[in-house]
Amino acid sequence: MRAAPSGEALPLPTRSVSAPGAGRALPVRATLAAAIAVGLAAAAWRLSGEPGGARLGLSLVFGALFGFVLQRSRFCFYCQWRDYLVGGDPRGMLGILAALAAGVAGYAVVFGAWMPDPSGIRLPPDAHIGPVGPVLILAGLSFGAGMAISGSCISAHLYRLGEGSPTAPFALLGTGLGFVLGFVSWNPLYLASLSEAPVLWLPRHLGYGLSLALSLALLAALAWPLLRRLPAPEAPTRIDPLRAVFVLRWPVWLGGLAVGALGTLAYLRVGPLGVTAEIGGRSRQAAGALGLLPDRLEGLDTFRGCATAVRDALLTPNGLFIGGLVLAAFAAALIADQFRPALPTRGQVVRGLTGGVLLGWGAMTGLGCSVGTLLSGIMAGAVSGWVFGFAMFAGAAAMLWLGRRTGLLA
Amino acid sequence: MLRKPALLLTIAAGILVPTGLSAAPDPAAKPLKDGATREARPNTSQESPLVSTEWLEKNLDARNLRIVEVSVEPGVFERGHIPGAQNVVWHTDLVETVSRDIAGPDKFTALARRLGIDGDTTVVLYGDNNNWFAAWGAWVLAQYGLVDNVKLLDGGRKKWEAEKRPLDTRNVEVAPSTFTAQAPSPKLRARFADVLAVAKRERDEQILDIRSPDEFSGKVIAPAGIQELAIRAGHIPGSVNIPWSKAVNPDGTLKSKEELKALYAAAGIDGSKPIITSCRIGERSSHSWFVLSRILGYDARNYDGSWTEYGNAVGVPVVNLAGTIWGGK
Numbered sequence: 001m002r003a004a005p006s007g008e009a010l011p012l013p014t015r016s017v018s019a020p021g022a023g024r025a026l027p028v029r030a031t032l033a034a035a036i037a038v039g040l041a042a043a044a045w046r047l048s049g050e051p052g053g054a055r056l057g058l059s060l061v062f063g064a065l066f067g068f069v070l071q072r073s074r075f076c077f078y079c080q081w082r083d084y085l086v087g088g089d090p091r092g093m094l095g096i097l098a099a100l101a102a103g104v105a106g107y108a109v110v111f112g113a114w115m116p117d118p119s120g121i122r123l124p125p126d127a128h129i130g131p132v133g134p135v136l137i138l139a140g141l142s143f144g145a146g147m148a149i150s151g152s153c154i155s156a157h158l159y160r161l162g163e164g165s166p167t168a169p170f171a172l173l174g175t176g177l178g179f180v181l182g183f184v185s186w187n188p189l190y191l192a193s194l195s196e197a198p199v200l201w202l203p204r205h206l207g208y209g210l211s212l213a214l215s216l217a218l219l220a221a222l223a224w225p226l227l228r229r230l231p232a233p234e235a236p237t238r239i240d241p242l243r244a245v246f247v248l249r250w251p252v253w254l255g256g257l258a259v260g261a262l263g264t265l266a267y268l269r270v271g272p273l274g275v276t277a278e279i280g281g282r283s284r285q286a287a288g289a290l291g292l293l294p295d296r297l298e299g300l301d302t303f304r305g306c307a308t309a310v311r312d313a314l315l316t317p318n319g320l321f322i323g324g325l326v327l328a329a330f331a332a333a334l335i336a337d338q339f340r341p342a343l344p345t346r347g348q349v350v351r352g353l354t355g356g357v358l359l360g361w362g363a364m365t366g367l368g369c370s371v372g373t374l375l376s377g378i379m380a381g382a383v384s385g386w387v388f389g390f391a392m393f394a395g396a397a398a399m400l401w402l403g404r405r406t407g408l409l410a
Numbered sequence: 411m412l413r414k415p416a417l418l419l420t421i422a423a424g425i426l427v428p429t430g431l432s433a434a435p436d437p438a439a440k441p442l443k444d445g446a447t448r449e450a451r452p453n454t455s456q457e458s459p460l461v462s463t464e465w466l467e468k469n470l471d472a473r474n475l476r477i478v479e480v481s482v483e484p485g486v487f488e489r490g491h492i493p494g495a496q497n498v499v500w501h502t503d504l505v506e507t508v509s510r511d512i513a514g515p516d517k518f519t520a521l522a523r524r525l526g527i528d529g530d531t532t533v534v535l536y537g538d539n540n541n542w543f544a545a546w547g548a549w550v551l552a553q554y555g556l557v558d559n560v561k562l563l564d565g566g567r568k569k570w571e572a573e574k575r576p577l578d579t580r581n582v583e584v585a586p587s588t589f590t591a592q593a594p595s596p597k598l599r600a601r602f603a604d605v606l607a608v609a610k611r612e613r614d615e616q617i618l619d620i621r622s623p624d625e626f627s628g629k630v631i632a633p634a635g636i637q638e639l640a641i642r643a644g645h646i647p648g649s650v651n652i653p654w655s656k657a658v659n660p661d662g663t664l665k666s667k668e669e670l671k672a673l674y675a676a677a678g679i680d681g682s683k684p685i686i687t688s689c690r691i692g693e694r695s696s697h698s699w700f701v702l703s704r705i706l707g708y709d710a711r712n713y714d715g716s717w718t719e720y721g722n723a724v725g726v727p728v729v730n731l732a733g734t735i736w737g738g739k
Contacts, residue, residue, distance in 0.1 A: 122499070268489070
């Protein structure tokens with residue numbers, strides 16, 4: 001079996017810096033991780049006790065669980081795609097398909113209870129079902145290229161922030177800038193194309209049963225060629241369960257199933273999974289304050305997806321989701337001894353910023369990223385999720401090919 | 411002495427009867443909660459247009475009761491509503507979506523039938539945001555003749571949640587009604603010409619503007635975060651300003667009848683003259699319409715054109731206390 005290249009999955013620093021817990025003995029790291037877990041639990045408890053805070057508390061919990069699952073299973077869209085393209089290992093991509101299959105089934109159960117008849121003019125509340133047109137394809141291509149340059153998608157940069165990645169902070173900064181560029185280019189795109197792009201929801205046309213069957217069949221068709229390239233199974237070894245959960249990487253299919261379940265539960269109680277609403281909303285607020293935005297963003301707030309409406313509250317559900325994600329990923333990385341902070345090299349800064357700008361522009365004009373538009377969209381039966389997904393993987397493959405040819409990307 | 415099978419039967423009956431256990435899955439045959447009534451008409455005091463959260467929880471299973479949620483925020487109903495409640499989306503179900511109007515008779519007939527509402531059904535409306543849109547719903551229902559049988563849940567969703575009463579995520583199936591809507595009654599709705607006549611002192615009526623003091627004075631055209639949908643700032647001449655929120659206690663319930671009477675009397679509104687309620691788009695004002703018309707029994711009409719119609723009209727008198735020009739100085 002070929003060893004899967006790590007890409008930027010586990011950044012091994014060339015120059016380590018001293019940071020709390022880094023490389024220290026297990027008791028120190030475990031204590032710090034436990035303190036973070038207790039702190040998160042206390043914050044969730046405190047929030048849920050305040051009037052109207054139940055949603056905030058739950059968002060924090062879901063964010064923390066999502067961060068833990070992402071970190072433990074290395075659930076990163078780009079790394080899995082790269083592992084397959086460069087190393088020929090299909091297991092990661094199968095994990096992503098597992099997440100989609102579990103979520104598609106889970107969403108169908110929820111939809112059936114909420115909207116017994118999907119055939120009318122209504123869409124299920126706040127499900128990420130976006131407009132399908134050329135802008136969505138451009139957004140997906142841009143997002144994919146951004147993943148290839150910066151080393152991963154936005155959600156993976158967030159969990160890697162918790163692993164001490166030197167690239168992630170710059171990629172996220174670039175994402176914010178990309179969002180501003182997206183807002184600036186929004187009105188012409190809206191008037192030229194988006195305003196006439198259809199919002200296509202499979203259950204409206206097929207009913208829940210057929211829509212579910214079609215989605216699962218598509219996922220199975222995508223899985224089929226991957227399954228034929230699986231590496232030979234490893235000999236079973238006895239593993240300590242605690243070590244399997246907290247130290248060893250989870251198989252990606254396991255993380256995928258957990259993501260599918262989390263996506264369903266989060267939609268049932270709070271809203272679809274998504275990691276860019278807060279980044280987008282804060283970018284919009286900042287750009288608005290600096291006078292960089294047009295007076296009115298046509299039609300933007302009427303679309304479904306990771307809403308970027310300007311926030312007036314300090315704590316928002318999506319902000320807490322992101323906070324929980326990063327902190328839980330940090331705690332998980334500490335226990336597993338995968339917290340490896342490093343000083344960034346110039347290449348990492350440049351790749352992070354440029355890739356981040358492409359990620360941000362794609363996530364803004366695509367009304368979400370690989371989590372909000374792709375995962376939550378496909379789970380909801382949105383055609384927009386599929387279109388964004390195909391464009392995103394195509395954009396990443398093209399940029400990776402180009403980068404490797406020119407020697408700029410590994 | 412009873413024989414063995416008969417004894418078993420007696421014991422089984424003794425266990426089953428007091429719990430009201432029934433093998434039939436018929437929702438109408440659900441066991442009743444303590445103190446519940448199951449009369450043809452739930453035992454609300456017919457003169458009160460409000461029901462309490464406590465009453466509603468006890469009567470959730472009452473026959474001929476329809477509970478309807480009208481909330482603004484999407485997904486609120488679906489993620490948990492009062493058990494047995496049905497959902498109405500105000501901006502598609504209660505209005506025409508192309509022209510600016512309340513739902514027409516055909517659309518309203520279809521809605522009422524879907525909800526299983528008839529002239530003798532008790533309807534309890536509730537929603538988020540202090541029942542704003544539930545009150546709007548009550549105003550629309552009233553125009554189609556559904557007045558006395560329509561109640562608001564006092565305190566709305568906020569109080570129900572604060573009291574940690576149960577929520578449900580499942581949908582209830584009700585038998586459709588045979589209700590047929592006639593043309594809506596014009597008696598509860600003020601039109602632009604009515605308001606203009608009052609503004610020009612051609613008619614002796616009172617206008618109650620329930621917007622915030624800053625909107626009323628003309629300092630701002632619309633509340634923060636809401637698009638300015640009018641070209642001019644200020645208010646209709648002759649109107650008085652009592653923000654809707656003054657009618658509400660901190661827990662979301664409406665103030666007592668006496669307090670409400672005193673509140674409006676202090677601004678000269680005592681029911682001796684017909685009243686027109688107005689705001690920006692006519693929904694917050696339906697909250698005050700409900701208070702004046704249904705609770706105090708005054709002759710009140712809601713002006714749903716409100717400031718987004720009047721503030722855009724050409725050649726009408728306007729009062730702008732703040733002296734803003736195009737919303738600025």
